[in-house]
Amino acid sequence: MSLKSLNTPAALIDVPRMVRNIDRMQQRMNALGVGFRPHVKTTKCQQVADAQIAAGAQGITVSTLKEAEQFYAAGIRDIVYAVGMAPSKLTQALALRRQGCDLKIVADSVECAEAITAFGLEHDEVFEVWIEVDVDGHRSGIAPEDDMLIAVGKVLQAGGMHVGGVLAHAGSSYEYDTHEALVRVAEQERSCCVRAAERLRGEGMPCDAVSIGSTPTALAAEHLEGVTEVRAGVYVMFDLVMHNVGVSETSDIALSVLTTVIGHQEEKGWAIVDAGWMAMSRDRGTQRQKRDFGYGLVCSENGEVRSDYVISGANQEHGILSRTGEPDREIARRFPIGTRLRILPNHACATGAQHPVYQALAGDGTIEAWPRFYGW
C-alpha cells in the first residue's frame, strides 16, 4: 500500500512525526527525573503503545477497562485506570487483577472507597487504589487540603486496601496559550499533588506514587520535585488545540485525515470533500481558542499546510472546504474534483475514535494498517 492507493477518508499517521513526538516527551521526562506513563486513550492502538513502551515508558494509563483488557492481553502489565471507579465495574477490575494485571484503580470519595473496600474484602483482594486530587477545579478529585482526602485514605487502609498513590490531571491547562501560564498551571499541579501525598503519608499511608500530567503541563513544567511519574496522551499525535495552546507546531501534528474533493459551489468559494464530521469528529475544540480552525486545517496530499484553507462546515460525510476571509472563486480550479488533501484535526483523541484503523505512513512512503479498537 502507498498513499496514492488509500481509499478516502482515512486516518493517516505520519510515523516519523509520531516517533519524534514520543522521543521528545520521553527525553524530557528522563531529564526531569520522573517515570512516564502515556495515556493510550488517544490512539487505542497496539503499534503506538508499543512505540511508547520501546522509547522508555513504564506502563500505561487507560480511560476504560476495555483498554486495560486489550493492552494487558497484548503484554502490558502496569496499568492505571484513571477514571473514578464505578462500583459496578469492580468485577471487571478484579478479573484483570486475578489474571495478573497490575491494575491500579482510582477513588475520590468515601462512598467509592467504601464500595472498593467492601468488594475487596468480600473477594479477598487487596486493590491498589490511587486517590484522585483536584488541582484546578477542572473536573474530579479531592482538593489537597480537604479533610475528605484523609477520610478516603483511612477507609481504604482500614479495609486492608493498598493506598498506592495520588493522581492529578490539570485539565485546565488546555485553556491557556502562553508559556508563563502553563508553567504556573504545571507548578500548581505538581505542588498540589505532592502536598496531598505528604498529608496521606503523614497519616501513615504509603502513597508511593505521585502521578500528574497533561500534555501542556508535561511540556511546560520547570521541575517535578516530589513527583514520581507523568501521564500525557495527546502529545503522541498533537493537534490544532495543542497548537493553539502553544505546545506544538503544525509540523508536529502526526495525525491527519486524507480526503478527496467531490464537488464545488464556485459562487460561494466552496469545495466539497468526503471528510465530514464522521471522519473528522464533531470536536470543535479550537472554536473558542485564538484561531478557530473549523473542523480542520487543510494540507496538500503531501502534508504542506495550506494555511488559509479550513474545513468550515461539516455534515456526516460532506466537509465544506473554504478560504478564511474572502471566498475563493477559483476554488474549482485550485482544488479540482479528485484532488486529495490531508486535514489536520482539532483533537486527535476524538478524530482517531471515528476510524477503525490508522494508516501509518513511514518515512519511505510505505503504508501499514494499524487497527484501533473502541467501545467499552
Place this chain on the structure above:
Amino acid sequence: MSLKSLNTPAALIDVPRMVRNIDRMQQRMNALGVGFRPHVKTTKCQQVADAQIAAGAQGITVSTLKEAEQFYAAGIRDIVYAVGMAPSKLTQALALRRQGCDLKIVADSVECAEAITAFGLEHDEVFEVWIEVDVDGHRSGIAPEDDMLIAVGKVLQAGGMHVGGVLAHAGSSYEYDTHEALVRVAEQERSCCVRAAERLRGEGMPCDAVSIGSTPTALAAEHLEGVTEVRAGVYVMFDLVMHNVGVSETSDIALSVLTTVIGHQEEKGWAIVDAGWMAMSRDRGTQRQKRDFGYGLVCSENGEVRSDYVISGANQEHGILSRTGEPDREIARRFPIGTRLRILPNHACATGAQHPVYQALAGDGTIEAWPRFYGW
C-alpha cells in the same frame, strides 16, 4: 440480559419508541402517496433497517459505499448512495453493481459526470445516476434553473449512462423551529426538485425518480405532488436537535446513553458520570438552538425526563451532570454514586456512531444486542 445487568456507558434503543417512529413516518408517506427510502446512516444497524423495510420502506439511502456493501450483503438490493461520487470510488460501485446491487450514484458537476461516463464506457457498465439538486444553498447540488443541470444530464446521456432521477436534501430545515417555516422549506424542496426533473425530461432524459427529504420536511410537507420518494434518517430515533426543531417530543426519542454516577463536586453542584464525549459524541447541535442541552438531557434509569438536569460538560470518559440555573448542592444525595441514568443525545447519528453495539430494550424489559458497523 436486562437493563440492570448492562455495563455503562451503553447506547440504549427504546424499541417501542423506535417502532412507533417508523410506523408514524411510513404511514405519513403512504398518505402522501410517495415511496419511502430511509437513510440508514443514522443507525448502520441491520435490525433497524429490517424494521424499516418490514414497515414498508422501498430500498434504502446510504452515506458510504461500506453501508451499501453491508446492507446489500444482508439482502437489501435497492440502494441510493447519496453522496457525490468520487471518481476513485467507481471501482467499488462497479463491484456492487456487478454483484447484482441496484446501486444508484449521484453527480452534481460536469467533471463528475464525465468521470462516471468514461469509467462506465471503459467497463461496459450503464451506471444509473441521479443528479443532485440544490434547493436551499445548504451544501451540494445544482440549482434547478442552472444550465449546468442540463449539461450534466447530457454528458451522462451522451455517454450511455442512465439519468435515473434527481435528488435533493433540504438540510437547512434543521435551522428552523416553527411549523410554518418547515412547511415553507418543505414546499421549496419539493418544487425545486420537481422543476429540475421537468427540465431534464424536457430535454429527453427519463429522470423517473424525484427524491427529496430530511426528517423535518418529511414531517411538515403538506403535499408532495411530482415527488416519487422521500428520504429521512434521524426520524427513526429522533434526538434533542429534532426536539428543538419542533418535530418530536422528548418522549419520542428512542436513543439514550445509559450511564452511572461515579463522583461529585458538591460545592459546584456537579455529579460526575461515566458518559463523556466518547459515549455522547462531541455533537453540540443544540448549542445555537432555542434550548441548549449541553451534551444531553438527563432521565432516570427508567426513562423519565429530569428536565432541569443536563450534561453540561464532557471529557473523554467523564460527563459533568448539573442543574440548569442554580447549582444543586444536594446533588450527591439526589444522584448518589452508582445511580444509573439515561441521557438523551443531541444528535442520534453522531451518538450512535460512538458505540459498536446498541442495546435494544423491548417493551417486556428484555435486552438484545444489535451490532452496528462504522468506518469506510
